[in-house]
Amino acid sequence: MRPPSVSDVARRAGVSKATAARVLGGYGRVSAAIHAAVSAAAAEIGYRPNELARSMTTGRSDTIGIVVGDIANPFFAVAVHAMSQVLRAEGFGVLLANSAESLAEEKAAIDTLLGRRVDGMIVSPADMRESSHLRAIVDSGVPLVQFDRCAAGLAVAGVTADDRDVAAEVTHMLIRRGHRRIAYFTACETDSGRFSDLEEIGTGSVRERIAGFLAAGEGLEDTALEVVVGAVGAKRAQSLATEVLSRGAEAPTAMIASDSTIGLGLYTAARAAGIAIPQALSLVTFHDADWTAIAHPGITVISQPARRLGEEAARMLIRQIQTGDGTCAHRVVPCRIIPRGSVGDGPVS
Amino acid sequence: MRPPSVSDVARRAGVSKATAARVLGGYGRVSAAIHAAVSAAAAEIGYRPNELARSMTTGRSDTIGIVVGDIANPFFAVAVHAMSQVLRAEGFGVLLANSAESLAEEKAAIDTLLGRRVDGMIVSPADMRESSHLRAIVDSGVPLVQFDRCAAGLAVAGVTADDRDVAAEVTHMLIRRGHRRIAYFTACETDSGRFSDLEEIGTGSVRERIAGFLAAGEGLEDTALEVVVGAVGAKRAQSLATEVLSRGAEAPTAMIASDSTIGLGLYTAARAAGIAIPQALSLVTFHDADWTAIAHPGITVISQPARRLGEEAARMLIRQIQTGDGTCAHRVVPCRIIPRGSVGDGPVS
DNA sequence: TACATGAAAGAGACCGGTCTCTTTTTGTGG
DNA sequence: CCACAAAAAGAGACCGGTCTCTTTCATGTA
Structure with missing residues (x-):
């Protein structure tokens, strides 16, 4: 059973298809009497306009x-x-x-x-x-x-x-506070599994952020900025962070997470390794997720609009x-x- | 400029509309030579089938x-x-x-x-x-x-x-552990602003949960189960919880949150009021949100599939x-x- | 060679709307 | 009372596909 169409309504109201269409489509001029009759007929048989057909002629969907x-x-x-x-x-x-x-x-x-x-x-x-x-x-x-x-x-x-700017700003802030080894964690993957060139980063927003991150450290001799790729999901982020943190004196003293899932992984890794935040490790994450306000200490975040x-x-x-x-x-x-x-x-x- | 249609392709390939349609629509039988010609013509003018028109005749969208x-x-x-x-x-x-x-x-x-x-x-x-x-x-x-x-x-x-069952189960668990005053917080609203009847709860899943919650306490004389409505958003949940918790000896010793946003509000309220979890207040929330695992202590949750x-x-x-x-x-x-x-x-x- | 058979291609209706153009009805003024 | 304009209603094409029915043409067989 096909749903009722304009023609069905027209037949029932005893008018032409064109006239019924005028009433149902709300265009052209129709006398009040006919208008009422068509509306009534439409209601009786439960007519509902077919938007697909309408799109067909109007060109708009x-x-x-x-x-x-x-x-x-x-x-x-x-x-x-x-x-x-x-x-x-x-x-x-x-x-x-x-x-x-x-x-x-x-x-x-x-x-x-x-x-x-x-x-x-x-x-x-x-x-x-x-x-x-x-x-x-x-x-x-x-x-x-x-x-x-x-x-x-x-x-x-x-x-x-303003990914690039805010990433640069946050990195500058970390440098100003005395951090010299900073790691940026992203879920993006590269062929080699390591980061060597901005061109390898396909996700536009992430590339912008990394660009800002790296730009902030440019020209500073004693500053080592590192980009860690492939942190997909909290689990993977955690294991990557654990690895990085195990480098002892060479480990970064500050980390930036490209999204809150990664941030959660980094936070968990630090806790598991018994590394105190913010005394031994500073942490910043993109996205103002619920958990960041609840964590101890609260996590400094880059809130995205x-x-x-x-x-x-x-x-x-x-x-x-x-x-x-x-x-x-x-x-x-x-x-x-x-x-x-x-x-x-x-x-x- | 209308996008190219079957007819356009047909004209270019020098065949009838029906034949072109057979190739483009992938139905009927067409000779290999014609098939190639039509495909080539389609590619040349960048033909893309109009799914709306297709839906029109097939009846499926x-x-x-x-x-x-x-x-x-x-x-x-x-x-x-x-x-x-x-x-x-x-x-x-x-x-x-x-x-x-x-x-x-x-x-x-x-x-x-x-x-x-x-x-x-x-x-x-x-x-x-x-x-x-x-x-x-x-x-x-x-x-x-x-x-x-x-x-x-x-x-x-x-x-x-299984909202009703799991709500009952969790409530039973709380009762078994010695809780007698338990409050259930939901975002649902009632006309009066208070809860008096299940019929007032429009959201099916919530009604089921409250039904299970109340059923678990049925027949137990010294057990007071309370339903708090209108906890829309963490802020409102927090203020409602603060109010409830300020009742001193009459305050509930356990709370169930109908979603994780409410749970966050309850958690925040307890912390702000200096009420220790789980010593002075037990908390359970629906939905296994990120923050529940991070909180201190971790929050017992009802994980929804x-x-x-x-x-x-x-x-x-x-x-x-x-x-x-x-x-x-x-x-x-x-x-x-x-x-x-x-x-x-x-x-x- | 003639004819049955079936594959390949074409012609055109149809889906349910919109819209233009034509015909009919209505209403107004001289 | 009739002419004439304007309003109302109708007829039918069209959008871009699908699909049925018909025609054409090649192949196989007697």
């Missing part, structure tokens, strides 16, 4: 595609929430896709979304080094806003946090759709450093 | 609608992640809608999704007392699986945790879609109690 790395990650969850609120208020539905931070899956997701004729897309590119699939979006004439990360050499709007980033991206996209304006504005939303107590003075202070 | 209370809530975030993984593997896209736990928004969301002709829906009903809109889904012939909560008197499939619940719901829906089978199976996935150290002996032990 009133749907926005969102592709993020991992919806279970609180940062993305909050951002997606914010986006969908803003979009819903404007009458858009949200088609959500997870890329699992895999380029292949991201491409596949974008393909499906383009096939579904979304009116716009918000994508957080898994790898800033590959942007052909993003270009395909633009070439299809579909408005696009990059989220949290931006692909290299692509003139497309984007909303990001997930909600504002999401809202901003959605608004930017809507503007682009409504005005048809393709200017590739880049909006940077500042992070906030929340000092809590996990940062102490280093050996040289 | 390959899209599943998911309506949850709050995607920013880790429980739902993880569940939605699991669902979309399972669904994607089966070729379905996901249209996500947030109800903000509001019945009105839930109805609106369902309406839009039905209009978009989704092939199935997974909904976590905001209010188990109202199910007319859910019935509308079933009446439209759209397969539906309820998630985490089930509406009353509705013969529709559902996947839930969010991932499994999500997978199960998705699989159940797929089965229903593929077999057309409308049996309203109810699947209950057990929660796991993770003892950590926040539960101590009560005064009567």
Whole structure:
């Protein structure tokens, strides 16, 4: 049994399909009497407009595609929430896709979304080094806003946090407090399993942060900044941290975690090794997760404006759709450093 | 500029629309030569099938609608992640809608999704007392699986945790350890601002938990079980807990939090009031959040199988879609109690 | 050579809306 | 009372696919 269509309503109301469509679609002019009759007939048989068919002719689907790395990650969850609120208020539905931070899956997701004729897309590119699939979006004439990360050499709007600046700021702070050996932990992987070049880091936001981190130490002779890659998940982060901390006098006196899951791993590793925070080790993590305020001591965090980033991206996209304006504005939303107590003075202070 | 269509490809390849469609749609029989020619033409002009048009004739949209209370809530975030993984593997896209736990928004969301002709829906009903809109889904012939909560008197499939049982179990455990005054904190609101009747609780899962909680104390004369409502957000939970704890000798010696946000509020309240956990107050919270393992002492939690619940719901829906089978199976996935150290002996032990 | 057979290609209806163009009805003014 | 404009209703094309039905053409066999 197919659901009732305009024709069914028309037949029941004894009018032409065109007239019924005018009433049901809310366009054109119809006499009050007929309007009432059609509305009544529609209610009786439970008519519900087929938005697919409507999209077919209007060319608009009133749907926005969102592709993020991992919806279970609180940062993305909050951002997606914010986006969908803003979009819903404007009458858009949200088609959500997870890329699992895999380029292949991201491409596949974008393909499906383009096939579904979304009116716009918000994508957080898994790898800033590959942007052909993003270009395909633009070439299809579909408005696009990059989220949290931006692909290299692509003139497309984007909303990001001030990753590089805030990373540099926090690193400077650690150096100022006397730290000379600082390690940055990221979940990103490299072919060799070690970090040697910024180019190896595909995730745009992380690359920015590491760039800021390294820039902060540039020119300082006695300062050793180290980047540890492959810290995927708390478990792995913990074991990597344990390894690094076991270097004794050569071990870093301060650590920066690229996300709160890693931060948790580092914190756990320090506790397990009996290393006192902040006396023997300073710790800073990105993302203001619940546990950071509860920990002893409280963990100094870089709070990411997930909600504002999401809202901003959605608004930017809507503007682009409504005005048809393709200017590739880049909006940077500042992070906030929340000092809590996990940062102490280093050996040289 | 409209994107290229089957006709465009056909024209370029010098064949009929029907033939081109056969190649592009992957059905019927076509000679190898023509197949190659059409494929080449499609690639040249960048043809991408219009899934909307396809849905139009096939009647399937390959899209599943998911309506949850709050995607920013880790429980739902993880569940939605699991669902979309399972669904994607089966070729379905996901249209996500947030109800903000509001019945009105839930109805609106369902309406839009039905209009978009989704092939199935997974909904976590905001209010188990109202199910007319859910019935509308079933009446439209759209397969539906309820998630985490089930509406009353509705013969529709559902996947839930064993909320009632686990709540009873944890309450029994507290009673066994000597607690006589136990408070259960929920974010649900009632008209009066106080709890007097189970009927006032709209959220199915919460009602189940409270039912189990109260059942565990039934018949025990000296046991006072209390339900505190309106604990929305950590802040509010904290102030409500502070109030309850200030009752001195009349204050509960054990508390159960209906989610980890509330749990955090309770924990913070206890610390702020200088009440020792578990010596003076025992604490249990639903959801195995990060912070519960980090806290001092670790918080005993009721771990919800969010991932499994999500997978199960998705699989159940797929089965229903593929077999057309409308049996309203109810699947209950057990929660796991993770003892950590926040539960101590009560005064009567 | 003639004819049955079946594969390959084409023609055109259909899905459920929108929208343009045409026809009919209504209402107004001379 | 009729002309004429404007409003209301109808007819039918169209969007981009799928799919049925028909036609064409090559192959095999008697």
